[in-house]
Each structure stands twice: as C-alpha cells, then as structure tokens.
Amino acid sequence: MLVENNVALQPYNSFGIVARAQRLVRVGSGAEVAQLMNSPEWADGAARERAFVLGGGSNLVITGDIKPLVIKVEIAGRRLVDDNAKGWVVEGGAGENWHDFVAWTLEQGWPGLENLALIPGTVGASPVQNIGAYGVELQDRFHSLDAIDLQTGQAFTLDAAQCGFGYRDSVFKHAPAGEKGLGLAGRALITRVRFWLPKPWKPVLGYLDLERKMAETGIHAPDARQIFDWVVAIRRAKLPDPAVIGNAGSFFKNPTVTPEQCADIIARDPKVVHYPMADGSIKLAAGWLIDACGWKGKSVGHAGVYEKQALVLVNRGGATGGEVMTLAKAIQTSVYERFGIRLEPEPVVV
CATH class of the missing domain: 3.90.78.10 (UDP-N-acetylenolpyruvoylglucosamine reductase, C-terminal domain)
Structure with a gap:
C-alpha cells in the first residue's frame, strides 16, 4: 500500500482534466485494502464515508480537486478458473486493463469477449458500468465478482442477479437507501471479476457495422479473432484515442x-x-x-x-x-x- 499526498490526477482520467487529489492510496491486493482500513488514513470516519474509488478513470469527469481519500485500484492477475463442457470461467484482477484482458482471453483460446474490444477502462470498472458494444453487454458474459465493503471491511461475492445489471447500470451506481438499501455506490471496492464464456462459441454479428465488415471483406463466418480485429478497427475509425484527444x-x-x-x-x-x-x-x-x-x-x-x-x-x-x-x-x-x-x-x- 502506497500513500501519496497532493497527487496530480491528469494522468488518471482519460479526459485529461487537470486536478489534484489531496491524498491518494494505491492498493494492489485485497490484503492491501484491509491494511488501508486499519491505517491512520482510514481512522477519520468522515473521510471514510467520502472515499473515492478510482479505476482507469475512463468514465469520469473531474470538476475540481478531490479532497476525500482517493483509492487507486491496481489489483493485477489473470487466470482460468474453470474449463468444462459448457464453458470457461476466466478471472481478472480489478486493476487489469480491460482491452488487454480481452486480447489475452483470445490468445488463450477462450472466445466470447471479442465484441467488447478496445473499450477503455479496467476489469474492475466493467461491471459498474455494465459496459457493452456491438451486440454484447457485460452481463451476457458475467459470472461473479469479489468485493470489499468499505464500511465494514468484509469481503463478499456477487452473482449477476445481485449486481442488478441494466443498460449501462448496476447496483454499484446507486447509493444505499437507508439500512436495507441495495445500492453499493461508494461502498464496494471490486477486487476481482469472473466471466462466463460459453461453449460452443457463437459469433454475435447482428450489428450494422459488423455486417458492413462482412460485406466488405467477403468473410461471412468470421472467427473470434476476426471479430476482435473488426471491432478494434471500427472503434478506432469512429472514436478518438484518449492518449491523443x-x-x-x-x-x-x-x-x-x-x-x-x-x-x-x-x-x-x-x-x-x-x-x-x-x-x-x-x-x-x-x-x-x-x-x-x-x-x-x-x-x-x-x-x-x-x-x-x-x-x-x-x-x-x-x-x-x-x-x-x-x-x-x-x-x-x-x-x-x-x-x-x-x-x-x-x-x-x-
């Protein structure tokens, strides 16, 4: 666990907005989150209530300097959890780059996430937003996730139903409504996410841009890598690179x-x-x-x-x-x- 003061946030938000964090803590594991919750930085109850969890900063607009404690999630790791006749379960640490994780699953021979290529952000942020593109939403490939309750320090696991997925929505975007409120905004820190990639693999091609690619190339039965490459090309043609703009x-x-x-x-x-x-x-x-x-x-x-x-x-x-x-x-x-x-x-x- 690394604690820094007066940290420039421009490198940590894809808009490139100039702002600073009064205090920023980098956590690289669940154990470091627990260490944080037992540290002096966490002793102030008011600061704990307002702590801000930062992933890749790709879905963020910062309107000023951030005074509450910023928790920068940098938990790494990729692994195959299960491989059976019905599908694969793969897991990524919350701090893993999303696009790199998708590319890695394909390199291992585990297709299913290819339509979600080149979406900016981290693995941990993907269920918060229920990211989606080209006919596939994260909830279609979600298995479960591990998180830590920032109020109690308790670790817990959620399945798809418990995440309350909707269009670009989840339980992580809603504030708790009283003691029995189900919202987890500002309360849950996601540490690991698992994805269900079904067998046999079936391409998802019912999207106009992909249909155009099939017509242009004459490839009407693309494999997962071909779809991945198409999606990357389409997104690069349409959307600006945050590293440039x-x-x-x-x-x-x-x-x-x-x-x-x-x-x-x-x-x-x-x-x-x-x-x-x-x-x-x-x-x-x-x-x-x-x-x-x-x-x-x-x-x-x-x-x-x-x-x-x-x-x-x-x-x-x-x-x-x-x-x-x-x-x-x-x-x-x-x-x-x-x-x-x-x-x-x-x-x-x-």
Missing part, C-alpha cells in the same frame, strides 16, 4: 422510448436512427439526436463535440470539468427542446 468515450446513454414516441419523432424527423428492443421499446441513437441539433464540431470553452462522432465530448486542450459539464447541459437542453427526450450522461461526475 482527451475524452470519456460515449458521453450519453442511448435513450429508449415507446413505439408511439418513436412514431411521433419519425413523423417529424424520418431519418432518426432507431433500433427495436426485445422488450418492445425503441432505442434511439443519442449521437444522431445530438448531430441533428447541430452540435457536431461545436465547442464551449475548451470542451467540444468530436467532429466524427457527436456522442463523444472531447478536451480540445486545457478544458476544465466545468466546461465539459456546461457543454453537456447545453446539449441536453437542445435535444429536449427539439425531441422531448432527456439525455442521461454516462460518466461519473466528481
């Missing part, structure tokens, strides 16, 4: 509406991009809504909307968290005034 990936969730609401929007804007869902609702492309309101390429201060993908907000150099959120709120207002739809941000704002 600060961003947090998709900034808003794709909203869902009733068929009646969708029909009303289509009557006014026939080109609206929409997808029918299994439950009968309709998902609208938030990027299209933002673009239709004229925001692509526009800026507020040093924060802007990416020229190639309106769903992505970027740091054009020196942007503050306040500028990012001012831009986000202006976009929300425009979309609501034109379409009657409230866009919900994906990143955590601190």
Whole structure:
C-alpha cells in the first residue's frame, strides 16, 4: 500500500482534466485494502464515508480537486478458473486493463469477449458500468465478482442477479437507501471479476457495422479473432484515442422510448436512427439526436463535440470539468427542446 499526498490526477482520467487529489492510496491486493482500513488514513470516519474509488478513470469527469481519500485500484492477475463442457470461467484482477484482458482471453483460446474490444477502462470498472458494444453487454458474459465493503471491511461475492445489471447500470451506481438499501455506490471496492464464456462459441454479428465488415471483406463466418480485429478497427475509425484527444468515450446513454414516441419523432424527423428492443421499446441513437441539433464540431470553452462522432465530448486542450459539464447541459437542453427526450450522461461526475 502506497500513500501519496497532493497527487496530480491528469494522468488518471482519460479526459485529461487537470486536478489534484489531496491524498491518494494505491492498493494492489485485497490484503492491501484491509491494511488501508486499519491505517491512520482510514481512522477519520468522515473521510471514510467520502472515499473515492478510482479505476482507469475512463468514465469520469473531474470538476475540481478531490479532497476525500482517493483509492487507486491496481489489483493485477489473470487466470482460468474453470474449463468444462459448457464453458470457461476466466478471472481478472480489478486493476487489469480491460482491452488487454480481452486480447489475452483470445490468445488463450477462450472466445466470447471479442465484441467488447478496445473499450477503455479496467476489469474492475466493467461491471459498474455494465459496459457493452456491438451486440454484447457485460452481463451476457458475467459470472461473479469479489468485493470489499468499505464500511465494514468484509469481503463478499456477487452473482449477476445481485449486481442488478441494466443498460449501462448496476447496483454499484446507486447509493444505499437507508439500512436495507441495495445500492453499493461508494461502498464496494471490486477486487476481482469472473466471466462466463460459453461453449460452443457463437459469433454475435447482428450489428450494422459488423455486417458492413462482412460485406466488405467477403468473410461471412468470421472467427473470434476476426471479430476482435473488426471491432478494434471500427472503434478506432469512429472514436478518438484518449492518449491523443482527451475524452470519456460515449458521453450519453442511448435513450429508449415507446413505439408511439418513436412514431411521433419519425413523423417529424424520418431519418432518426432507431433500433427495436426485445422488450418492445425503441432505442434511439443519442449521437444522431445530438448531430441533428447541430452540435457536431461545436465547442464551449475548451470542451467540444468530436467532429466524427457527436456522442463523444472531447478536451480540445486545457478544458476544465466545468466546461465539459456546461457543454453537456447545453446539449441536453437542445435535444429536449427539439425531441422531448432527456439525455442521461454516462460518466461519473466528481
């Protein structure tokens, strides 16, 4: 366990926002988390209540210096937990880079996560956001996770049902509601995550960009590595590299509406991009809504909307968290005034 004071957070958030942590603790194992909870840094009950868990910082907007204790999760490790006739169970430490972990599973001959390639962040953050892309959500491949209760120090394990997964949502994004509240935001520190990769492997290809790749290449029965390479190429063509242009990936969730609401929007804007869902609702492309309101390429201060993908907000150099959120709120207002739809941000704002 390493404790540092007055730590620059710019390298630890993909937006590249300049801010500092008053105190930052790096933990590389569950044992070090336990050590932290028995340390002087943890003795202040108020500080303990407000402690902020930091993973890869890829889904984060920092609006100022962080005074509460920051816990930087750097727990490493990859292993095969089980291999049976029905599938593989693979495990990653919470601090592992997500994309590197996906690539490693394929290198070992364990397919199933290929559609989730190149999503920024860490393994530990993946169930918090219930990350998803190109027809696959994390909950489709989730097995279980280990975590530590930051209030009691008790270790616990959760299965998929207990994680309360929803669209870019989980129990880890909701605050506890009283003594019996199920929310774990700010309370659980995830240490390890396990994934269920079923046999026989079946490709997930029902997504327009992947269908285009099949048509372009003439490969209509791609293997998992081919899908991985396609997804990487698609994401690189659409989304800016955080190492080059600060961003947090998709900034808003794709909203869902009733068929009646969708029909009303289509009557006014026939080109609206929409997808029918299994439950009968309709998902609208938030990027299209933002673009239709004229925001692509526009800026507020040093924060802007990416020229190639309106769903992505970027740091054009020196942007503050306040500028990012001012831009986000202006976009929300425009979309609501034109379409009657409230866009919900994906990143955590601190």
